Amino acid sequence: MHYCPCVTKSDVRGLDTLTKSYADAVQRLVSSGRYDTKKDFTVVIQPFLRDMTAPKFRNNTPDATYFAPDCVHWSSKGHNVMGIALWNTMLHKVGEKQEHVNIHDQPKCPYTKFIPTRLNISDGTVAILKPEHTGSHNKNNSSSQRLHLQLVILLMLCVFNMIFG
Numbered sequence: 001m002h003y004c005p006c007v008t009k010s011d012v013r014g015l016d017t018l019t020k021s022y023a024d025a026v027q028r029l030v031s032s033g034r035y036d037t038k039k040d041f042t043v044v045i046q047p048f049l050r051d052m053t054a055p056k057f058r059n060n061t062p063d064a065t066y067f068a069p070d071c072v073h074w075s076s077k078g079h080n081v082m083g084i085a086l087w088n089t090m091l092h093k094v095g096e097k098q099e100h101v102n103i104h105d106q107p108k109c110p111y112t113k114f115i116p117t118r119l120n121i122s123d124g125t126v127a128i129l130k131p132e133h134t135g136s137h138n139k140n141n142s143s144s145q146r147l148h149l150q151l152v153i154l155l156m157l158c159v160f161n162m163i164f165g
Contacts (some may be wrong), residue, residue: 023050042117048089049082050099066103081105094118 034042052064066078074082084099088108093116114120
């Protein structure tokens with residue numbers, strides 16, 4: 001059972017304003033070049049949540065199954081969708097990143113050996129996504145989903161280790 005008055009509350013302008021101000025400040029900080037001074041570390045904004053709205057049912061009510069009971073954190077279902085969205089966004093070069101989440105997206109495979117940043121695309125090298133697989137594919141394959149989740153967790157652990165290790 002979820003108790004989420006903030007999900008259905010009609011007046012959330014104050015929170016929206018605060019969220020936008022915070023996002024703008026982070027964008028200014030990253031755009032300042034402060035984190036573009038080393039070859040082995042940088043910061044890239046992954047804007048896939050910028051235009052995010054809560055997933056909705058056909059009757060336009062929020063689908064709370066994407067959220068934990070506190071309505072602030074993601075549920076397992078929400079983490080799966082957000083992990084895929086983060087991964088897919090990371091594969092696009094800076095300036096061409098997706099700013100929304102499609103809850104039906106599948107993880108994409110990288111076509112290059114690097115994750116694009118402002119620094120490693122300046123030489124004209126760009127990450128190109130592999131073409132979509134057009135053959136039969138079972139989207140409900142739990143083994144495949146576990147592998148995708150493990151890859152996302154591994155990537156996030158690597159990033160965490162680089163920052164705090």
